[in-house]
Each structure stands twice: as C-alpha cells, then as structure tokens.
Amino acid sequence: MKIKCLSRNPDDFLRETKRDIHKVPRNYDPKLHPFEAPREYVRALNAAKLERVFAKPFLGSLDGHRDSVSVIRKHPTSLSLLLSGAYDGEVRVWNITKRNCVKSVQAHDGLVNGVCGHPNGEYIFSVGADKQIKQWNITVEGDIQDQPKSTILGRSVFQDIDHHGKDNFYATCGAGVNIWDEERTEPIRYFTWGVDSIHHVKFNPVETNILGAAASDRSILLYDMRGSTPLRKVILKLRSNAISWNPMEAFIFTVANEDYNCYTFDMRKLSIPLNVHRDHVAAVMDLDYSPTGKEFVTAGYDHCLRIFKLDQGHSREVYHTKRMHRVHTVCWSLDDKYIMSGSEEMNIRLWKARAWEKLGTLKSRESTALQYNDKLKNKFGNHPQVRRILKHRHVSKMIFHNTREIRKIREAAKKREQNRMENSKIGTVQYTSERESHVIGEKE
C-alpha cells in the first residue's frame, strides 16, 4: 500500500530575503474562487466609483491672447507645440509641456481666420480678415520670425486654410475654394458651385487629394484636388460650422452643425448620415477627431466641450468650467491624450482626453489593474448601479435647464408627428427616421 500526504516545505512559499517580493502561488481552479460573479460586480462598482473620483480633466490654461481665440491647430510634427490665432490678428505658438507662449506675432489686421502647418513642420501659414495669406518659418523650438517668409494678397477674405497631408499644396476658402502651390502666388485650382461663401475647408488626412468644405448655404461640399469641378454636395437643414475627417477610415467625416447636432457621413452615401450625435444645447462650433478615429471632441457655443464616440448618439463626456465661455475651436492631440480648446474669453485650455486617466508612466502592475478595471466596467456597465455612477456628469445650470427644455421640445414634436400620422389618411404622412430628417438633399 502506498500512502502520500501533502507536505510542503515552507521555504518554497516564503521569500528568501527581506528585500525580495512576497511569493504568491496561484491556482486558477474556479472551485477555489467562490462568489466569482458577486465579487466581480463589487469590484466593478468600486472601479466605477474610482473612475468618477479620479475624473479631473482640466489640466491648465494658456493665457496670453488679448482677444478671443479664433482658431487653434496642432503642430504637424511636434507634440508639444500648438498654434493659435486670435480676433486681434495675433498668431501665437505655445509650448504645451512648459505651458508657456513661445512666440507671438501680430500677423494680420483684423481677425486671424485660419492657421495651419506644413507637414514637415518647418513653416506655418495663416490667413486673416486682411485678405492675406502669410507663410512663416518656424523652428523646432517653435520660434517664428517677426516677418513672414512670404505674403500673398488675395482678392477676397480668406475664411480658412488647410494644408495638403503630404505635398506642397494648401487650400483656402472664402469665395469658393482655392488650391495653391507653395511655389506660386496664384492658385492652381479654383472651385465654385452655386452661392460660394465657404467658411471651412479640410483636407482628408488619408486620401490626401480629397477635401471637404462647409458653406454658408447650409451645404457640405466635397472636392477632389485633381479634378476641376467639385465632386458632390449635401444640404442640411442648418449650416455646418466645421468638418473633420476620420483619420483611420478615409471615407468617414463628421460635421459640426448649427442645429446643436453633429452628423457623421459616409463620403460614398451622403443622402443619409451614418449617425446623429446630439447633446449640445447650442450650436457646435468646431470638432476634431482623435487619432484613433473612434472618438471626436466638439466645441459648443453652450460653453462646453463634449466627447462623442463615433458609433454612439450621445456624448460620453462633457467638460466645462465656471469661467469658460463659448468655445470656438478645439483639437485633439496626436498622442490621443490631451484636448486643447480655445474659447471666447481669450484662454486656451488643456484637458485630458480621458478624464480619469493617470498621466505619466505607469508601472506594469498599475496598468494591468487599470486594464482589469476597464474590463470590469465594460462587463458590468449595464447594471443599473454601475451605469448610474458611470453616466453621472455635473453640468452647468444653463446646460441642465436647456437640455430639459430641448427634450420637451423634441418630445412635443415627436408627439405632434405621431398625432399627424394617426389622424391622417394612411400613406399620406410618411414616417421619417431621425437620421433622414436632417438632410435636405444630395447633389452631384
């Protein structure tokens, strides 16, 4: 007969010296880990609470502008540099890491309508209300000379400027869209279509020859730089303020609209938006995609920023401070960690893209714990207690009341529509989906 008893040598389970870490043998047998679901649920609840505890998104403000900030743009090659233009014609370069202004120049008479950088990061362009396009040399540290490298005087005011993703071309808009070669003083292309008062233009970062523009006749236009005529346009009920291309999916773009909503479109089918994003209670002024292409941030006339997920209709986050006024412009940093916003009260603010995220390098244990918490939040996110905690956001009184009011208006409209359908002859009043209802028409 053979007999064996469990017999452990304690030395196998104790650390050898005091400086060692404790040995923790693991056994993943589910029998040894009872109450798996309830314990995970409690952990998820704790994770959700901790997320809200650590949600402190505001990092700091960059002050120095002497008038409202009209535009901020990322520097194409340096993560720490930020370009901004103000209503008094000043262009500033900021160092975000040091949170100081590197350089400021009086670039234009009247407001600065747009700034952009060359993809190699060696010079920047600015357009202003003085009908001028100015090109400035910029050093690696962000220093620019007091005098522009070159100046082009146009026939009309330029409303916006954006640079081609790879080559030496840039586009301006105003009366129509112009494509410029950097070597020349005359545009190489000139696009017009109907009433041309275009206030925003943006190159596609992936399909670099495609560009989109927003016009004041409520339309969104698409151009191909290689062709001579515009490609398509879609007309919405109200005008769009800005347009942003998805950096990962080349055919998807989102527009910020005056009717408080954002609309995500597929370039190939403009007749119906892919998604309607709503939560703002005033016009959306600007938006920018995160480099992952899964989220975008919007600047609202209602004194707040909101972060939307691409596939969701409501925002996952709202940022506001007591002192922040109407937000004119916003951008999402290329490392997917920060958000910069420029607002009416002359400040540029720096925010975290994920409000609860811990900045700086994480130890591996720390990051695994955070990942585990994320997974738990995902798994139990639909349980009422967890969801309540995760969804709760404090908003200003104005937004709170306006949201309620808008909800009432929407419900009333819906009810009215329903009544109309019920009380009219079948087939005379058609049901229109929310997504369809905002588009007036598509033209080619």
Next chain:
Amino acid sequence: MDKSKSKKSKTFKSKPKASGKKSVQYETSAEDKFGSSHKGRRHRFSISHKYVNPFPDNNKTSTDKDQMVQEFTINVGQLSESKVKHHVNNWSKRKKWLHSDDKPGKIGSKTKNTRKQNSTEWRKDKKNKEYQISRKLEDPFPGDAPVDPKKLEKYRRTDTDELTEARMLSGKPEMRLTKAKTDYAVELSARSDFLLPDNSGGIEADEGEDTADLKQYDIINAVDITSASKSFDLKLPLFGPYHMNYSRNGRYLLLGGAKGHVAAIDWQTKKLMCEMNVMERTHDVKWLHIETMFAVAQKEWTYIYDNQGIELHCLKALNKPLQLEFLPYHFLLATGSSEGFLSYLDVSVGKLVTSTRTGYNRLDVMCQNPSNAVIHFGHAGGTVTLWSPNVKKPLAKLLCHHMGVTSVAVDNSGNYMATSGMDRQLMLWDLRNYKCLHKYRIQSGAGHLSFSQSGHLAASMGSVVQVYSDAYRQKIKSPYLIHRLDSCISGLQYCNYEDVLGVGHSNGFSSLLIPGAGEANFDGFEANPYQTKKQRRQAEVKMLLEKVQPEMITLDNTALSKVDTVTMGRDIEERNKLRYLEEKKISYTPKYRMKGKSSGLKRENRKQGVKNRVIKDDIKEILKEKRREKREKTLQNQRGPKHVLDRFKRNKE
C-alpha cells in the same frame, strides 16, 4: 512514495495528430538534419524549380509548380503505392543534391537577391498549396499541443456556454468575440495546470487490501516526518467536550470547550496563541475573516475576542446562540439561536443585518453553503431548510429524514449536501435539483459531518469517525478510513490545504491524517497558509473593498453575470397588457341647459366629468375582478390535495 507520486501526477502526453503520416514525417525529419532552418529549406525549394533543375535525368522535368505540388501530395500519402515509390526515389535524389556543392545558394549576389524576393513572395501567398505542404513537412507536430478535455472542463464556467444560445441581432459579433476570448482563457488556464507545484496525496491500495483497515498508526509510519507531526492528540479532559474550527487558510485552530475553555493555536508549529476560560458555557467557536479575531457563542451572548484572548465585543444582538457560521466574503456572522432566531451581523461595521424568526425551536444543526452563502438548518421534524438574509421565509425546505436531523454539511462546490438523522440514515443530496442521490444506513445517526476540499466526507458516530472518499459520484461500498476514539465526538472539520481532519471530543482534540483530503495547491490571493503580517493586512483591506453585500446572497450565485430574462419577460408582459387595455367609448351628449350653462366649454366639462366617472367605475370593476380571482385561487389551493410537505408550512390558514 515516489512511485505513487509519479503515478498520481497526471501529465498529459501529447500525441501527434497525424499518426497516419508517420513514415513520411520520419523521412522529412531525417532531411531536416541537413536543411538548416525552415526558411532555408523553403528557399531551396523555390529555387529548385526556378533556377536549377534538381532532377535533370527525370523525364517529367518538374519545373512546373503544379508538378511540385503533386509530388508533395504524394509525399503526404494520399496516392497509390507506385507513385509513392517513385517519389521516394525523387527524395533520395534531392538529398544528394542537397549534399552536393553546387547548391544554388552559392550563386552570385544578384541571384541571392532575386531569390529572396521570390521566396518572400512565395511565402506571402499563404494560400499557396506548396507552401502549406512544405510547412506540414517541416513540423512533425503541427499546431498547438492538445489539451486534456478534463482539464478544460475544470476551468470552464457553466454560464459561458449560454452565450451561444443568445439570439440577438445587435451585439452578436461582440458576443462571439467574448466567447472566443473566454475559451482562449480557459485553454490557457488548462495549459498552465501542469505548472502547479504539488500533487494531492492519497492512498493506493494493492489488490486484496482495504484502505479502511489502515490505522492512524500505519499512516504515520508510512509518511514523512513533517506530515507525521500533523497527527497529534490534545488531552483536555477537564473542560470538554470541545468544538473546533480551522481558519480558512488551514493554519490556525480554535478550540472551545463546553465548560468555558477557549484556545487558539497555530497547530502546525504547535504554538499557542491564547488560552483562557470564559467562565461560561460555550456552544460554538468560529474564526472571523482573519486569524486575529474569533467569535465564541457563549451562554447568553456572542463574544468576539482577538488572538490575545482580549474581549473585543459582546454582541448582545446575537443572543442565546447555539451555532455560529461566518460568511467570509460577506463579512457576516450568522447565528442560530436556541429561541429559533437566525441572525446575521455584519462584522465589518458591527451592525445587525437581519434577525429572522424561523419558526423552529432550537437551531442547533447548522451549516453554510460555501459557494452561495446560504445557511442550512436541520430540524427536529426531519426537514432541512435553506435561508438567506433577504427572505423571511426559507428559500427551500427538504424533508430529508423521518426523524430529527442530527447534522448537515455542504461540499465546496455547493452542489451536494450530506444529511444525517436520528433514523440512522446518511443521505446525499443534489442541491441543483433537490433530489436524493444516495442513501446509506449507518450504525447510528452521524452527529457531525464534514466535506473536505477534495470531496471526502467525514462522519462521526459516537466515538467513531468514518471517512468516505468521493461520496457523491458513486455509491460507497466501504469507508475510506475508520478511526476510533475513546470519547464522544463533539466537533469535526477538515483542515483546508492539508490532509488533516480535526476532531473535537469530550477528552480534548485529535488531529487525524486523511491522505488525499486537502487541496494540494493554494492560491496566494485567496487563502495563504504562509501569509506574513504585512500580507495579511493587505489582504484584509482587499477583502473589505470587495465585501459582497448581503442583498446579493441568492441560491444561484452566478445570476449577477447573466442576463435577467425573467424580469425582462415579465416587464414585456406587463407592457403588452397595458397596451391592450382599451378605453371604453362613451356616447354621451350633455343635456341642453339654460342660462348660459351650455356654452361650449361648460358642455365639454360636463362631458369630461361623466367620462372620468365611467373610467373610475371601470377601474374599480377591474380591481374587484382581480381581488376575486386571487381569493378564488387561494381557496382552490386550500381545497386541493395536500402535499406531503404541507404539514411543515408555518402559516396554516
């Protein structure tokens, strides 16, 4: 010893899947000696049909790729014998060519480049048959090593399989992905199983031998000296009989003599932590969540002491306790009192959670289900009742015996329950369907029952302890071990993570060796026998952070991670009902009245008033109907044939 260990260790031998291709594989492996690496070989093949013809004397000049493919397919052993022969010839030729100096690798650098290009292109095309086959040839054991399905089963959670049953349009891909991920995790855990450091113990009987004949003396002689030291007797004849309790990590032992003697011992090192006499009758002792605190059920109230023996709390809320149970994940101390109250006290905040009047007299047979924290009571009427703090009535009642229940025990998985009664029966129950699995007649009703981590069942009958191995899977023919003591047994518990059974009796305490009773490998984050002070403190904080609320105690403890289809169905039903409750049409034209009382508004108001009255009457009617239905239902229930269990109902109307 060693031999038994090697036999017990269940290392899974991976066998090659494609045993039919054996001969071919050998050939290739022989060839492998010359071909330096996979990459290099692949290059050579690709060149062979491009630049150098390796079979110049062959009539079928195999410059064509398809030709090569065919040859390889022969190699895999799918075609007729003659072709295989032909092919083997080719192979030997190829080997010669591989040895010879005029290898194509020695051609100039330009060709090298082109060759590289060519090979990468070739490799890129993963669907390329030739590529696939060449891979097959290179790897004698393709794919991952197989995993023992038993181990997969061990790590698989039951609720994950439901994912496949969910029928929904949205989120299906995510569900599929989740399922794939869980499967992968299960596979990885199963694969990591063989890394566990220890194997469980056991006794291996030769033919004609019976393990039940073994005495403790034999076991002690057969095992090593450290294991032998775990078998000991404490002679404490003055204050017995003794109740006992092991801490969750199996390291500490608590003894409580009925006449007031309470002692806490680190039983492995035999170090006494504290010893005192509470000068009162004690009924039960229990460790709390860590080994610095324990609860003692005394004559009048429950007390909490620390490991120095200092009285920390007197819990007057838990009065007249007979039995104690501690639910470690909920931080609840449950007591069954002599007045029939089941009380739960949250020891983390010191507040009474609930106190339920069970309607039974003395609650002196009590145990907890370790997998779902449900408390089981055995009663004098032969029933076993299941309780949670959230429901004032038992969750379930089982009529287990014809006479009083003497002891109840639930195994670690929470699926099986053992009961024993005065009717000299020992019964095993499946708690998933509340059915009796096995029924045994024993000499006398077992006074105490205890399940070990590996599923051994110990039963005490008077002064005899019998141990049954694997009691619920099959009908037991004979006990695994039998031990006779010289005094009446008053407490019985297996020690976690050790092959030890602790027995408290009227003359003290005995620690018995039961090989194969304990779980061999502990999890350091769950219960660590070698915990340091610092680790203990950290673990306590973690436990408190993860404290499960008492509201979450249910019979099915996986309910939280499942979709609540029942409530959803009920909601939908309610909603549908509402939709079909149509408003009655009222045809009422108000009478014409004089003196301006029939203006448009006034007529409308009168009309509305009548309408409202009608609706109100309607609702009243409906409620009346409902009440009537309910009454009828209850009457029907009363009139119907009596169920066997009806006699145990508390509220007889």
